[in-house]
Amino acid sequence: MAHPSPNILFIQVDQLTASMLGTYGSQVADTLNLDALGRSGVVFDSAYTNFPLCAPSRFSMMSGQLASRIGAYDNGAEFLSSIPTFAHYLRALNYQTCLVGKMHFVGADQLHGFEERLTTDIYPADFNWTGDWTEAKPKHSNDPRTFAGAGVCIRNVQMEYDEEVSHRTKRKLYDLAKKYAGPGGENAEFRDSLDTRPFLLVASFSHPHDPYQCSQVHWDRYEHSKVDMPVVGSIPMDEMDPYSRRLMVQYGMESFTPTEEQIRVARHAYYGSVSYVDDQVGALLGVLKETGLEKNTVVIFTTDHGDMLGERGMWYKKSFFEASARIPLIIRIPDKPGRRVSQNVSLVDLLPTLMEMAGDKSGNSGVRVEPIDGESLCSLMDGNTESWSDTVYGENTAEGAESPVLMVRHGTLKYIFSGIDPDQLFDLARDPP
Numbered sequence: 001m002a003h004p005s006p007n008i009l010f011i012q013v014d015q016l017t018a019s020m021l022g023t024y025g026s027q028v029a030d031t032l033n034l035d036a037l038g039r040s041g042v043v044f045d046s047a048y049t050n051f052p053l054c055a056p057s058r059f060s061m062m063s064g065q066l067a068s069r070i071g072a073y074d075n076g077a078e079f080l081s082s083i084p085t086f087a088h089y090l091r092a093l094n095y096q097t098c099l100v101g102k103m104h105f106v107g108a109d110q111l112h113g114f115e116e117r118l119t120t121d122i123y124p125a126d127f128n129w130t131g132d133w134t135e136a137k138p139k140h141s142n143d144p145r146t147f148a149g150a151g152v153c154i155r156n157v158q159m160e161y162d163e164e165v166s167h168r169t170k171r172k173l174y175d176l177a178k179k180y181a182g183p184g185g186e187n188a189e190f191r192d193s194l195d196t197r198p199f200l201l202v203a204s205f206s207h208p209h210d211p212y213q214c215s216q217v218h219w220d221r222y223e224h225s226k227v228d229m230p231v232v233g234s235i236p237m238d239e240m241d242p243y244s245r246r247l248m249v250q251y252g253m254e255s256f257t258p259t260e261e262q263i264r265v266a267r268h269a270y271y272g273s274v275s276y277v278d279d280q281v282g283a284l285l286g287v288l289k290e291t292g293l294e295k296n297t298v299v300i301f302t303t304d305h306g307d308m309l310g311e312r313g314m315w316y317k318k319s320f321f322e323a324s325a326r327i328p329l330i331i332r333i334p335d336k337p338g339r340r341v342s343q344n345v346s347l348v349d350l351l352p353t354l355m356e357m358a359g360d361k362s363g364n365s366g367v368r369v370e371p372i373d374g375e376s377l378c379s380l381m382d383g384n385t386e387s388w389s390d391t392v393y394g395e396n397t398a399e400g401a402e403s404p405v406l407m408v409r410h411g412t413l414k415y416i417f418s419g420i421d422p423d424q425l426f427d428l429a430r431d432p433p
Contacts, residue, residue, distance in 0.1 A: 005093070005359045006334065007176075007297040010202045011284065013277050014054065014102060015209040015317065017306035018047070018328040020274050028228050030221045030275045033282030034330070037301060041332030042339055042381045048346045048392045048409060049305040050373075052317045052324045054123075055079070055104040056398070057304040057347065062086055062103075062112065064351030064372035067395050074398040075123075075140070076130030078107040084370055086351040087113030087200065092367045093358040096197045098172060101165035101204035114202070118168040122161045122206050131399045136249050138399045142316045143252040146211050150266045153213035158206045159276075166280045169203040170287050176201070177291035198296075200354070205280060207273045210307070210316065212265075214272025221275050227268045229260070232432045234313030242421045243405060247318055250400045263310045270309060298357060299332040302347070320394055320407040320416050322428070331381065341380055344409050346392040348374035 018024045022031045023038030024045070051057045056072040062085040063070055070083050087097045091113060099114040102122050110125060111117055123129075129140050137143075153159070179194040237245055237254060248254045258266070281301065288294035304327075308314040311323045318324065329345065331353075332338075356376045360367055373393070380388055394407035403419040409428075416424040 008200045010300045012204040015307045016303035031278040033278045041330045044329040046344045047329035052305040061347035064374045074131040081109040085113045097200045099202045100169045144256040147262045150212040162205045173287045212269040214269045218272035218275045230310040246400045301330045344392045352376040
């Protein structure tokens with residue numbers, strides 16, 4: 001049984017740098033499942049987050065609006081229930097919608113358009129993480145303790161959480177697949193009672209977010225001496241731009257310089273976590289294949305932002321340098337060939353893309369859509385590039401940004417602006433990332 005609109009499996013991970021995947025050029029990463037997904041799907045080589053921080057990035061992505069439009073200023077900002085998301089819109093287009101895993105919703109509403117949610121979040125939903133811009137070092141910020149605990153870990157919260165996400169997503173896919181068995185047989189009454197609407201199933205994992213820990217199994221997939229080091233080495237504090245210096249202070253890195261071995265251990269464990277993610281993706285794709293769902297299921301894989309991982313001596317996120325701002329985005333559509341797209345795209349483009357996939361091409365469904373900042377990627381995935389603006393926008397208003405930090409990328413040029421810091425302009429065809 002085929003639906004006129006496809007099912008959609010949307011897989012999101014946390015803090016994944018694009019360059020740490022084989023399909024994005026890494027010669028180190030052990031990511032066989034994601035590499036295979038890239039070969040069969042559309043790989044966006046120049047995809048960006050619109051806000052390099054967890055909650056604002058996700059709120060912006062789900063609403064199709066830049067964070068400043070919806071008050072998503074930091075990890076403690078409420079995601080208002082009055083803001084429609086792609087889950088609301090797809091429900092209006094007769095989709096059943098389900099969320100499994102992290103989405104970092106802040107506030108009383110923990111659904112935001114999803115009909116069901118099969119796990120709680122891993123981060124607090126209250127306002128304890130509300131930013132205080134008077135603090136040079138926010139109490140909820142990352143810090144050098146990351147390096148003390150980096151390496152092999154038997155068990156941590158993220159592992160336990162993501163195993164639950166994987167288990168519940170696989171079980172949900174098996175349940176959804178039962179409707180494809182059709183009427184007849186001893187289970188006909190049960191099958192006929194199942195929801196036959198196409199589905200949007202979002203599975204959101206917390207890896208490979210720091211603390212840069214992984215199991216022994218995933219650590220052993222890499223030879224320690226062959227783990228690559230940052231492309232751009234550490235830059236002295238007095239030579240950094242002012243915003244980067246503030247980030248270094250915020251993260252406690254101004255008084256802590258990791259050794260070469262500490263950097264390699266952290267990156268080694270990060271690669272291990274990336275391979276863990278790859279295993280989870282492989283398991284979900286395996287269920288799609290086993291059940292026959294893959295024949296009519298679009299698969300989307302992305303993250304919320306990247307991680308500096310020692311580039312320029314910096315770590316974590318909140319920066320518009322490439323390791324933090326550029327993200328992986330892969331979309332596999334049944335019966336469509338794989339290709340690579342070089343044009344600039346961003347997470348706000350996913351809402352109109354999902355709507356067009358769900359049948360709302362050119363707004364012909366009658367569903368009223370709030371003004372959005374993204375464009376559908378469907379035409380671009382078909383190779384039609386002439387009308388694409390090739391421009392993406394990023395914002396950062398979280399702690400450390402004493403004035404809003406804004407980013408524009410157009411073509412190969414990337415411009416970073418803040419009212420209190422010197423402007424920065426990079427030609428990414430020539431400049432270091």
